[in-house]
Amino acid sequence: MRILVLNADYPRFLAWFYGRHGGLESASYAAQMAARNASLFGVADFYSRNFAALGHVAAEIHVNNTWLQTAWAREHGMAFEAPAAANAERRALPGWVQRIATPFKPMLRPLARKIGLSPKLDGRTEKILLAQIEDFRPDLVLNQDTFYIDTSFMRRVRAIGNPVLIGQVGIEPSRGEDWTVYDLMISQLPTTVNAFRKLGVRSELNHLAFEPSILGALPQAPEPDVDVSFVGTVSTDHRQRIALLEAVAERYDLKLWGNLPRSVAASSPLHRCFQGEVWGVEMYQTLRRSRITLNSHIDFANREAGNMRLFEATGVGAFLLTDFKENLDTLFAPDREVAVWRSIDECLDVIESCLRNHSGRAEIARAGQARTLAQHTYRHRAAEILGLADGPRANR
Template identity: 40%
Template structure:
């Protein structure tokens, strides 16, 4: 089985990655991929590495990483116009046939910068996957991919983020999601759906420095209009405890918010894991679309790094962790604050919760396990 994974990265992360690694943009494709994966940002290569550990040939494509994608093109003898025009002059006859000009059959693909589209098409043709796992359903549509590959491979979307394009859902053979409410939503519309939780890569721990847990209370995550409850919680805590906040979107937070006094900047990948490794307590608060369900990556990243996780109460949390001994939950900001005070006041219990949470995550919530589930589902559908 051959699985090609389509993904993108935050532009701010890419800017920092290449600024911190002078000359990387001129390096080979394999070198750029290695450095990007070593950053541990997002899902890194956790899915492809997990699939390979399960006997699947898998590869990642980071569609918006211009330096890396253009290097792949050069190494494979492709002549690509690096401009950001939607349709470059070198638009080939084959691509015109597939995505005919003016027909509006594939609006998302045609709206991409020409280099993004052209390199992605070449990579799909080169890898010839049995399965395309599209982890960026907002970036490239099922309609576009289906126009390219027809029925010759399984088309799988993966999503646990705000989603506003339901007309494209029916183009997928399968949608994988870690949100139980999304499973229900897709199934009500007759779409084949697979519940696949998020996870942790224990290999991360070997690359992190060990040291004291010198950060009492931390939060690392996004601050945006989709996270209004999170911002209210952090503002409440910021005025009452020694909170440290890292993340993206601080410009969307009111200038008079107490969050600014706790804000320490952005933290991508490895730096985030190092913060969790140094944290006594990590605060978690889900995005609104999660509804009543525990789901996000922070559940596993924080526990995987051995911090005591204090997370918002969800109906399925007890299916994932033993609440009270492996994680602690809260129902409102006042209860969250009480939980912080109790854990800070009892460092032995805090450390025990962190240790037990880590053992549970590294035993039951790994990407190798999650990708084994995906492999079994893909094989079932391919057969």
Template identity: 35%
Template sequence: MRVLIVDTYYPAFLESHYSRSPGLAAAPYEHQWRALMDTFFATGDAYSHNLRALGHEAHEVVVNAAPLQSAWAREHGLDPAAGEDAILLAQVADFAPDVVYFQHVHSVREELLATLGRRGVLAVGQLATEPPDLGLLRAFDLIVTALPSFAARFGAAGVRTEQLRLAFDERVLKRVGPQPARHDAVFVGSLGRTQHRRSNGLVARAAWTVPIEFWGYGGQLWPPWSPVKRRYRGEAWGLEMYELLAASRIVVNRHGSIAGPYAVNMRLYEGTGMGTLVLTDNGDTLGELFAPGVEAVTYASRRELVDRIRY
């Protein structure tokens, strides 16, 4: 089977990635692609790496990485200004996949899915955020999600849906290597005050009492007297994030409301994968994934979070 994985990266990360490597934007496609995958941002090339290990042909494209996609277009006789969909469809024609796997369904137009269908290509979408309208979801041949509530909800609505649990890319361990402990308790993730108001508010209140350090996006939005703003260290992406987790004694984790009653976010896997103690809010499925009290310790209130960090 041939699988083309279509990903979309955070614009802030892409800007940082290219600004750190002058001349990279003018490099050949393969050079740019390898440099981007070697950051281990998001899922990187974990899908294609493991699919190839299973005997399949697979490749990732990052459709909103303009220098990368422009390089591919130039090398294949296509106008780099043709647009994301036009370049992607040319990549589909060139790779001839049986399946196109979209990591972010929100970035996909129904017209694009219809074109893939006419070409006999199956379209699969991965959903881990607030869903789009049902019409778009039904246009996919399959939706996969790590969220048990989504699998049940959309399956009942006539969307072909399967649950696919998250995972940790063990290749990161070789790239990062052993790290001396430089941090006590850290939080890495979205620091938004609207989308994660309740859960971030609990961690922020705990930080008045214990010295939690914060990395992520949205930290600048907190008031200057907040412990989040005072201990905000900036953003950490890809390998830098993994190095930070490995160099920390405790990783504080919290779930957004979208997770419902379940334990299902990437930080659980990333923190435990790097060998760091994860201190997390509880979830009904935590015991199915990790050994509670051994690989992950839970808290249910600000007081419990503070007490466990102190312990």
């Protein structure tokens, strides 16, 4: 079977990535793709490499990577020029619009997704992507960014050989979309699965994961020099997370890596904790140098666990202190494979006791890593997706 995985990257990551690799935007498609995968950011090529290991032909397309996509177009006789890498975050809108909109982005983003106004493919990007799909002729397409690549575009994909279409999404469905174009929607959250089923769309649970080959690609593990870390997003979608981090910052030497939006009050203790953003390799090394790394799910998750941090942190052997969720024990054994907190006060107490208990932290970290490597890898998830796809394929 020929499997094509569609993905989109954060613009901030792309700006950082091409800024770090001067001249890469002019390199070949293969060279840019190899560098992108070596960054280990996000899911890299983890799905495609595991589909391939299971006996299939698989490839990944990073649909909003202008420089990568332009390289493919150039090599296939399509005349497009890429913008300078330095303009990665500003190419979409004039500067004055960017300046006015920036303070409101955290508030507007959830609403835009909910009503279907998220960024979409432009005509140039569509033309390249359709040509790539025509060239690859997939039997199955896994769309991992259903907001950037909307249902109207997926109907055009359907017309190219009638492949099985699977969408992967971690939040509630956007309004105004005809999700029935998909043969299957997968999500790590049961609430999202149920929301799609209510819309008459087949939907199944499929969790996120960790790629074991990361361990061989990382530099030597650094000595722990950070008492408490948090690595991830802070936004208006994470009110509980912000409250937790502010409480931790008042009592402990918290280090925060990620973004710090303008919506965070100037008086917030998080400002003194902020260390900037880390991506891929640097993100994993930050987790490894932390005596305790924190997890707090997005508010929408409610009582359900399943975010990427669960698997990234445990996968590299970090000690993870995560918020307790009703389904957490289906993924990890609370207090044996991950430490848990049920309230902010409990989290503060657990940090206090765990900072003094080095052997206890090490035991939980080892057990958490063992569980992830045994049950939560991309090989496991790829096999699950193939099993779920058998139904739609049998009906073709």
